[in-house]
Amino acid sequence: MSEPKLVYSSKINKIRTFALSLVFIGIIVMYIGILFKKIPWLMFSFFILGVLFVLFSTVVYLWIGMLSTRAVPIICPNCEKPTKMLGRVDACMHCKEPLTLDKSLEGKEFDEKYNSARYRRQLKKKEQSEH
Numbered sequence: 526m527s528e529p530k531l532v533y534s535s536k537i538n539k540i541r542t543f544a545l546s547l548v549f550i551g552i553i554v555m556y557i558g559i560l561f562k563k564i565p566w567l568m569f570s571f572f573i574l575g576v577l578f579v580l581f582s583t584v585v586y587l588w589i590g591m592l593s594t595r596a597v598p599i600i601c602p603n604c605e606k607p608t609k610m611l612g613r614v615d616a617c618m619h620c621k622e623p624l625t626l627d628k629s630l631e632g633k634e635f636d637e638k639y640n641s642a643r644y645r646r647q648l649k650k651k652e653q654s655e656h
């Protein structure tokens with residue numbers, strides 16, 4: 526029996542998958558519209574909704590493009606392929622190796638919470654109380 530392995534996918538890949546699924550949802554919604562072709566107003570409603578989904582995915586794709594320019598390009602220490610990371614912790618796009626830009630987080634369990642502002646505030650508080 527093999528243990529289910531937790532795989533972290535990189536944020537850019539996650540958003541890309543999300544944008545792609547939006548396109549498919551849009552197509553499915555438009556297809557449902559065709560099923561209602563006897564009721565024109567319902568068919569048009571589904572069509573418009575489908576178009577909105579596709580338009581929204583375009584917006585998400587543009588957003589990925591903007592994020593990519595801000596992402597830090599690095600060479601993955603595990604597979605030695607170039608990858609990009611967003612935020613303080615992210616995963617390699619190729620081998621899903623957890624990566625961090627923060628030395629203090631090195632070797633720690635990969636956790637999305639390291640990117641949240643709340644966690645950073647807590648960390649600051651903790652540091653201040655220690656000094």
Ligand SMILES: [Zn+2]
Nearest residue numbers: 601604617620
């Ligand atoms: Zn890698």
